[in-house]
Each structure stands twice: as C-alpha cells, then as structure tokens.
Amino acid sequence: MGPLGHCAVGLAAKPAARKVPLGILLLAALILDILAISFGLAGIEGGKAGNPWTHGLFMSVIWSLAAGLLSAHLYAEYRAGVVVGLVVFSHWVLDLISHPIPFSSFSWRTWHWDFGHPMPPGLPLLFGGSPKVGLGLYNSISAAEATAIELGMLAVGAALYVRYSVKKKEARLS
Numbered sequence: 450m451g452p453l454g455h456c457a458v459g460l461a462a463k464p465a466a467r468k469v470p471l472g473i474l475l476l477a478a479l480i481l482d483i484l485a486i487s488f489g490l491a492g493i494e495g496g497k498a499g500n501p502w503t504h505g506l507f508m509s510v511i512w513s514l515a516a517g518l519l520s521a522h523l524y525a526e527y528r529a530g531v532v533v534g535l536v537v538f539s540h541w542v543l544d545l546i547s548h549p550i551p552f553s554s555f556s557w558r559t560w561h562w563d564f565g566h567p568m569p570p571g572l573p574l575l576f577g578g579s580p581k582v583g584l585g586l587y588n589s590i591s592a593a594e595a596t597a598i599e600l601g602m603l604a605v606g607a608a609l610y611v612r613y614s615v616k617k618k619e620a621r622l623s
C-alpha cells in the first residue's frame with residue numbers, strides 16, 4: 450500500500466494513544482517502508498533478494514514488538530506501547546492485502562499501471578527462500594482505483610483525528 454493509506458492508520462490511532470504525538474504514530478505507520486528504503490540503499494535487501502528484513506511477516510512482528518516496547522518505555526504507558534506496536538504491524542497487514550503492486554509499470558503522467566501479467570506474491574513469511582504471500586488487490590484494480598481507496602482511508606483517518614482534537618479542546622475549555 451502507498452503512504453496515504455498507511456498514514457490513515459496513524460491518524461485513526463491517535464484517539465487511542467493520547468500520550469503519543471501524531472508524528473510518532475505516522476512514523477510508526479511508515480517505518481517498515483522507511484527501513485526498506487534505508488536497507489535497500491545499504492544493500493541489505495531489495496531487488497531480487499526481496500524485502501525479508503522489513504516486509505517479511507516474522508521481522509514485521511519483531512519490529513512491531515520493538516517499537517511497542519520502546520514506546521511503552523518512552524511514554525511510561527502500556528497502552529501507548531500496544532497502540533504503536535499495532536500501528537507498525539498494520540503496515541504489514543495492509544501490504545498483505547494490497548501487494549504485489551505493479552509499480553514498475555506505473556506512469557506518473559497518465560496515473561496508470563499495467564496489471565495484465567500475473568505478478569508473484571512478494572511478502573516473505575520468514576527470510577529469503579521462505580514462502581511468499583500477497584493477496585494482490587492492487588494487481589487487480591487500476592492505479593486510479595487504488596488512489597481512490599487510499600484517499601478514502603486518509604479522509605476517514607483525518608476525520609477521526611479531527612473529531613478527537615475538537616473533543617480534547619472542548620474538554621480543556623469547559
């Protein structure tokens with residue numbers, strides 16, 4: 450899934466994690482992709498090797514636990530840790546639903562991709578050589594439809610966040 454859909458989860462999670470700043474929740478929602486880009490640049494994964502260190506099920510659970518423990522410690526709150534951990538793991542679940550994405554055939558100019566050829570699933574369960582999964586939603590709908598889904602998710606996430614902020618302000622005023 451793209452960054453907009455992931456950010457929607459970060460926004461929607463804010464009411465559940467009052468102590469955690471919104472920026473941290475957005476970072477948590479995107480951290481697996483940020484790690485994937487960094488690890489790709491460092492030559493640790495990417496290309497033919499795939500993304501087992503950032504988008505494998507096993508390592509996604511490890512990253513989620515690590516982020517959860519760190520947040521529980523930083524914010525001195527069990528709840529903050531649970532929410533941040535779940536937000537990190539939501540990335541893998543959304544990618545499971547949407548991947549494989551035919552991004553290699555995407556044109557920014559026409560906002561179109563070709564999904565005619567069957568693409569193999571790309572999310573490993575463990576490490577290199579393990580079975581790969583991916584339900585392939587984005588490989589069966591158009592790029593415009595995928596964008597519409599993500600904008601819709603973002604709108605819902607933003608609405609939940611705004612509702613929470615308004616309530617918080619009202620509570621402070623009264």
Ligand SMILES: [Zn+2]
Nearest residue numbers: 450481482544
């Ligand atoms: Zn991802």
